[in-house]
Amino acid sequence: MNIRPFLLAGLAAVALLSACHKGSAVDPEGQGAVRLSVIPVWNGAPFDRMQVYLNAADQREQIQLVKFYLARMTLVAPDVEHELFDADLFNITNGPETRILPVPAGDYQQLRFGLGLPPDLNHTDIATVPVNDPLGNNSGMYWTWATMYRFLLFEGRFDNDPQATGLLPFQFSWHTGLDTLYRERDLPLALEVPAGDTVDLPLYVDLARFTTDGADTLSFADIAQFHGEVQSLPLGIRIADLEQGAFCTP
Template sequence: MPSVLRSPVLLLGAAALLAGCHKPYGTDGPQGHVRLKVEATWQGQPVITGAIHQNVNNYRTQVDLLRLYLAELRLTGPGGAAALADITFFDALDGGTDTVLAVEAGTYSGLHLGLGVPAALNASDPVLYPVGHPLSVSNGTYWTWATGYRFVLFDGRYDTDPNGTGTPANMFSFETGMDPCYRVDDLVLPAPLTVQGGDTTDLVLRLEVDRFFHNALDTIDLATDNQTHGDNLPLAMRFTDNVLGSITVQ
């Protein structure tokens, strides 16, 4: 299940920041809701736990876990920006999960997001958060040894033989964290998104998992690069860039 946090203190700070650069959407007008869904796909098809796909290296690739934090979520448009949530947590496999977020009514053309946990929240004490909170220890995402959170958890198995059968024998695990792995992006919506007061509008983010392994300049070869748990920062940053580049808005 996804979880979400909207912090009044952080939102006030964000509003002050926004006021200095553009006219914000009204804060006293009607509110609507956005149902934000995050789903994993492989070449456009839903990623099902345990299903086997061929990756860019023609390796048989099985995905068993894909969970992630999205932060600093804001809808953007001619009126500036309107906050959705400070931090959210999603399980993206098997059709994905969704959460309903309150937002100012208006018409929007973009979405600002962060992949991971921003530094201030990453340094916070997880024991302060109740069960159901995105940063609760109950989610199993906190690295005690690193005093910070895992941002993206992506685990599975692979086989370099494209003609192999059965469950792939080799394991991969990309679990990013650390402040240098936090990334932000501004996505353009495929069409204007109008949120009416009192209504709920759907917004879907897709993670194209086949693109987790490559971009135009770099390919992650699972035969040699298949593990990062905070101890292989260069690989974690390569992987993070690929994940961020894989996100599309439907």
């Protein structure tokens, strides 16, 4: 049998496929993975939940709960996007939380994600979701009065006296939610994911920036409690905006 025509056709096909890959930063046939770690820090240093910090409003602050949704986590290459997950719940109170997620091999230059849940997910009928799903009942994130989810639980204790020692006398509890407090973030990235390999993708959350971005500083004395009350919405918007600025990639 004359195999020459088949050989030529095969070589041509390989050549064509190679040509296709040259123009793309992502290899759709080569599968890699990323190890996404959401890492809490305080002013860039490792976060310790037992530590009492001094915040930008000159208050002593101890954080006891940091739990939030990230949504539509997407790696972006020049010509393609890959969504890592539609929504997931992270509790970084005790340290980093990690997910290993499959992704096409390639060079990614941007990380795009939402803080909270976009409206189409925020209005999910929770009774239709498996209880242990990030959006399920066991998440503890549902606001039944609004049939929507809380996006962020940020709780702890504080003291208005920066010189004091000992127990912190006051409690703060910021819970954001509602569609209007959903935020999106794009962060630059230089991430090469080889086929067959798993690479680290750290995402830092600077908890010191939950109360300040340098220009805007929120004091717990102004708002120790926020639970979606419309009367406090302007402060809720500031909380959501500050949270948005607290995320960064290396």
